[in-house]
Amino acid sequence: MxxxxxxxxxxxxxxxxxxxxxxxxxxxxxxxxxxxxxxxxxxxLGILQGQHAVIDWRALGYAVAVSLRVTLDKAEPRAFDTFLAAARKLTHVTEIQTFLGRVDVRLNVIARDMAHYQQIYREEILQLPHMADLEALMTVATLHTDESLPL
Structure with missing residues (x-):
């Protein structure tokens, strides 16, 4: 190709x-x-889909990154669609991924500090619909990130 x-x-x-x-x-x-x-x-061909700016959220005062692993209530037929529509509206969610397996969705959330994260968690995350289980993993350090492909 x-x-x-x-x-x-x-x-x-x-x-x-x-x-x-x-x-x-x-x-x-x-x-x-x-x-x-x-x-x-x-x-x-859709291989090159444009360029985008990479903004360092830490330089803008965001010091906390949390990865939330969400398991949805699969008894609800529209759980995925309803949950994803609500999650997309959250301004502090920087990435949403869906999975096959025990964990259905992963949300990356940024906050200025732990108090700000607690506020986001209580007022926004816990209000998301159809969650059966929620696990938070706080990012301590990003040791490697590379989006380039081996061409």
């Missing part, structure tokens, strides 16, 4: 997403127009 040129362009883009098509082309060894066309093709 991907050829060597596609991989070179994507590797360069992963290394520095701020590069222009001309700069990516120069680093990948192809003319700017060819690089631009290839990047457009990768977007059309």
């Amino acid at each position: 991907l050829d060597d040129l596609d991989r070179r362009l994507l590797r360069q883009l992963q290394a520095d997403p701020s590069l222009t098509a001309a700069e990516l082309g120069a680093r990948a060894g192809v003319p700017p127009l060819k690089a631009s066309r290839r990047l457009g093709r990768l977007q059309e």
Whole structure:
């Protein structure tokens, strides 16, 4: 599906997403127009889905990160849909993942401090519908994070 040129362009883009098509082309060894066309093709194929800003929430005063593992009440037919719709509305939830197995959903929650987290937990998290079980795991340290792919 991907050829060597596609991989070179994507590797360069992963290394520095701020590069222009001309700069990516120069680093990948192809003319700017060819690089631009290839990047457009990768977007059309849905491989390259755009760029986004990465904001360090700690720099904005958020010091607490908690991962909540939620098991839903499976006796309720619309439990997943209703729960996910409500969870999406919570401003301090930074990520929602669904799973197969004992745990159905994982929510990542950020807060300024423990008092703020307690407030979010009591006023927002515990109000979410159809929860049968809830386990909180507090992040102590993030040792490695890498979204780049081995291209």
